[in-house]
Amino acid sequence: MEKQPIKPEFTFKMFEILGGLWLTGCVKTAAELNIADLLTSGPQTISFLAEETQSHEAQLYRVMRALCGAGIFEELENKTFALNDFGAALQTDVPGTAKNFVLTIMNEHFPCYGELTYAVQTGKVPFEHIHGKDLWGFYKEFPETGENFGKGMTGMSGMELKGIIENYDFKPYKKIVDIGGGNGVMIHTILKNAPQSSGIIFDEANVIEKTIKMIPENLSERCSVAIGSFFNEIPQGADLYTMKWILHDWNDDKCVQILKNCYDAMPKGAKLLIIDAVIPDDSLNKPHIAKLLDIVMLACLTGKERTLNEFKLIIEKAGLQFTQIIHIGTDAKSIIECEKI
Numbered sequence: 208m209e210k211q212p213i214k215p216e217f218t219f220k221m222f223e224i225l226g227g228l229w230l231t232g233c234v235k236t237a238a239e240l241n242i243a244d245l246l247t248s249g250p251q252t253i254s255f256l257a258e259e260t261q262s263h264e265a266q267l268y269r270v271m272r273a274l275c276g277a278g279i280f281e282e283l284e285n286k287t288f289a290l291n292d293f294g295a296a297l298q299t300d301v302p303g304t305a306k307n308f309v310l311t312i313m314n315e316h317f318p319c320y321g322e323l324t325y326a327v328q329t330g331k332v333p334f335e336h337i338h339g340k341d342l343w344g345f346y347k348e349f350p351e352t353g354e355n356f357g358k359g360m361t362g363m364s365g366m367e368l369k370g371i372i373e374n375y376d377f378k379p380y381k382k383i384v385d386i387g388g389g390n391g392v393m394i395h396t397i398l399k400n401a402p403q404s405s406g407i408i409f410d411e412a413n414v415i416e417k418t419i420k421m422i423p424e425n426l427s428e429r430c431s432v433a434i435g436s437f438f439n440e441i442p443q444g445a446d447l448y449t450m451k452w453i454l455h456d457w458n459d460d461k462c463v464q465i466l467k468n469c470y471d472a473m474p475k476g477a478k479l480l481i482i483d484a485v486i487p488d489d490s491l492n493k494p495h496i497a498k499l500l501d502i503v504m505l506a507c508l509t510g511k512e513r514t515l516n517e518f519k520l521i522i523e524k525a526g527l528q529f530t531q532i533i534h535i536g537t538d539a540k541s542i543i544e545c546e547k548i
């Protein structure tokens with residue numbers, strides 16, 4: 208059979224796709240060398256940046272030029288560089304920073320993206336094949352890497368916290384439990400907007416030891432922590448439960464187990480908000496960020512990104528009632544509201 212001739216522009220398109228990988232390498236270097244932080248006080252020459260980061264000037268210039276070509280930082284006259292909004296997303300310890308998540312993806316996750324064929328042909332998880340343990344076990348064994356992952360989650364929450372607060376009224380709820388709440392940034396934001404509510408951040412011990420230190424002083428009366436596994440028992444008796452970026456980490460059976468434990472903890476009439484990306488059911492051929500985030504799940508975890516119908520199946524299996532989906536102005540997340548009736 209004759210093969211289809213290749214059009215040169217599509218050879219070039221493939222070349223551009225690979226460019227995404229090369230560019231991501233440059234983003235990692237900018238994150239590791241704290242370039243964004245060095246530019247916060249104003250534009251700097253490449254020789255200043257090279258000196259401050261103990262780098263070779265000519266090599267660093269090539270990385271910076273490639274980044275500026277993608278809109279990350281701005282190149283001015285005489286090899287001088289300035290911070291712009293895109294580059295600012297790599298600053299250290301600023302709400303909404305992508306820096307830590309970049310380092311997560313480009314360090315411990317990175318080799319897994321070269322092993323997707325292993326996932327596809329064995330149905331197993333490349334991360335476990337490469338590192339010899341699952342992601343959560345890895346973070347327990349390497350606490351500094353785990354701490355960076357936690358900061359990564361906190362930073363990336365910047366994509367959606369405003370949309371969550373603006374599109375869901377948390378004020379009527381007295382007690383809110385955030386399941387797998389990580390370092391707590393979502394509960395902090397919710398409690399600031401719902402002054403009569405109290406909140407509990409529930410996660411594993413290695414995470415909570417950092418979380419407890421991060422509770423803002425003005426919330427210390429209303430925000431507390433609880434340690435445990437959502438596969439065992441979830442704190443009981445709240446009128447609202449939330450879980451953001453949790454179910455996509457796990458396969459359907461594990462999700463049903465987590466949701467059944469939610470069901471057991473919830474009083475009748477209590478609500479559960481599943482906050483995850485949702486792939487539109489009719490999105491054939493259309494790009495959606497969740498279709499790419501799904502590749503992180505394929506490479507690193509047993510989970511997957513789901514369509515609304517797929518969410519409804521696991522919700523029903525756990526005995527909960529789907530009530531509504533709320534779009535929050537970004538494809539990165541939607542709120543799926545469920546109720547125990």
Ligand SMILES: C[S@@+](CC[C@H](N)C(=O)[O-])C[C@H]1O[C@@H](n2cnc3c(N)ncnc32)[C@H](O)[C@@H]1O
Nearest residue numbers: 360361387388389410411414435436437451452
């Ligand atoms: C992808 S992160 C999301 C964190 C946070 N909800 C957010 O959106 O930024 C998943 C969280 O689940 C927690 N986790 C993993 N296994 C858990 C378990 N068995 N019980 C409770 N929490 C768990 C992790 O420690 C981590 O904080």
